[in-house]
Amino acid sequence: MSVSVVVPVYNGGDLLARTVPAVLALGGVGEWVWVDDGSTDGSAATINRLVAAEPRARLVRQGRNTGRGAARNRGVRETTGDVLVFLDADVVPPPDAARHLAAAADGAASVGRVRPALTDAGDPYQVYLAHARRGPSPERAGRSVPWRFLITCVCAVRRPALVAAGGFDESVAYGEDFALACALAARHPDGLRLADLEVDLFGVGGLAEALANARSFGAALPALEAQCPGALDLAGVGGAAHSRLLRALARRPAPLVLRRALRRLPESVQVRAVRYLLGHALLAGFHGARDSTP
Template sequence: MDGPPRDPDRSLPTLSVVVPNYNHGRYIEGALRGHLSQTAPPTEILVVDDGSTDDSCAVVERLAAEAPTLRLIRLGRNTGVNAAINRGLTEVRGDFVCFSAADDVVGPDFARHSLELIARHPAAAFCFSDPAEMDSEGGGVHPLPFRLADRPCLLRPSDVEALLTRNFFAFPGHATIYRRKTLSDLGGFIEDLRWYADWFTSCVLAFRHGACYVPEVMAYYRLSRHSYYMSGIRQTAVQRELLYRVLDLLASAPFRDVAPAFRRSALTPEFRLRVLRWLATSPRHRDYLTPRLSARLAVRGVWWVVKPYMPGWVRPALRRLARRMRPLSGASAQVLP
């Protein structure tokens, strides 16, 4: 193929959407229709089916008959979500790429507002917006605003480090568009990091290149105890090994340049008291346990213990107070027209 397909709005860069799917026939039509009805439609939507045994492929094929930008790749066997995502990354050709779970939903302006901002900042590796969660039926929507800035802005690498040092948040994979070439040059997602692959990749890219932020909820993930992430974090032994794997990667040549930023930010894949024990008892990883990280783990660990017993109004009130006390400084914000 000779080049990336063009968006109907020639003023915007092109966007490809990759949707990994495994037995999400119940939800995938809603997810795909959300992308098809964008005010700035993606130039291609690629569903990578990871060996589904339900009717999801039939649903995709029916929609593809109506939508020429939609196509399906069948992997034939279950290879895992990160392998499916990486396969999709090699197939698409847009300037930017979004990875959307087959049970997630995007609002109509997700692509337009993200592309309009990042198009102005060619150094930024990706653009993210505020997340929101919904229940298994698509109702009970709960916005989770970061309040990192009061307007769309560029976060330089130094801004990213400052924000991650002062706040507990993770770049939301469902609400992010990546600069495709930058992500491809990195090698995509490290598959054996499992449910932390997108977290690690986004942190590395943000520390190297910066990121754009839109303080608006435009994408929604489905909350389920049986999701890939929620099922994974309950596996204590696997969580410990993933922590060690992240630290081993940071000590390796490809990521040694961003290791100091991770360390200064006191950043780990999770913030629970057990991480203190895991680091303290591992001779190879003990030196990552700085006083700042120890304090953060202790504070956040206590939070996880008391959180279930707090009245519903307390948590958002505390978040609002904390954000007012720690305003973003130095970000080169630009308001969208």
């Protein structure tokens, strides 16, 4: 069973000096492909320099920024492995990560856990990440987990399953991993397993970016629901999306006073407030997209 690693990159910046060597140190890998998705910060030159001594590693370049789904599909076309390991450019995996992911992907796919590398102790979103457990429990390693836990910053997919699912949906700007999860779940209901590994994620960002991402994901959900019935339930928002009360709240702006006061709140209250703001942003994106659909 051959293993290929695919890493999409868009303006990876200084993080590449940390992440590329860690990815090259993975054992059990037959080839590595970084896909530069139209970077403008010199990422391509940095990667070429860092992979020069490894003949099985290479960089391919997109002519323009096409999005993560398109970049990953390009990486799939450029590789030959039976199992495709997907990592993000801001992830540092342990040396045995590819072996664990490939071994766990005995159904259709596997996923690892993420340990956010927090850089701003005062940012409310990073406070939330430090206190709110996300992802499947490590005790479930080796067992099937719900498809909503598929995250393509650290996962593996068997090539036949990926091809049958149609690859990554390039029309989804944010949430392409969830779109893939929907397609795979329809064919392999219990086919996602948790691998026994954890990676460090350095591109965590702050609250403003997290809220924008939540809104973008919400805006993608109506189209995903049309393509993949049950997508809302798979995402865990089925009841909230159909609640009249929550729909009315989502159509109103989030309380500005709450965002302004966040940093002054006790950490336990900050966590609950950030969870509310993220949920509000997701539902606002969802209902905004629904309302604009003819």
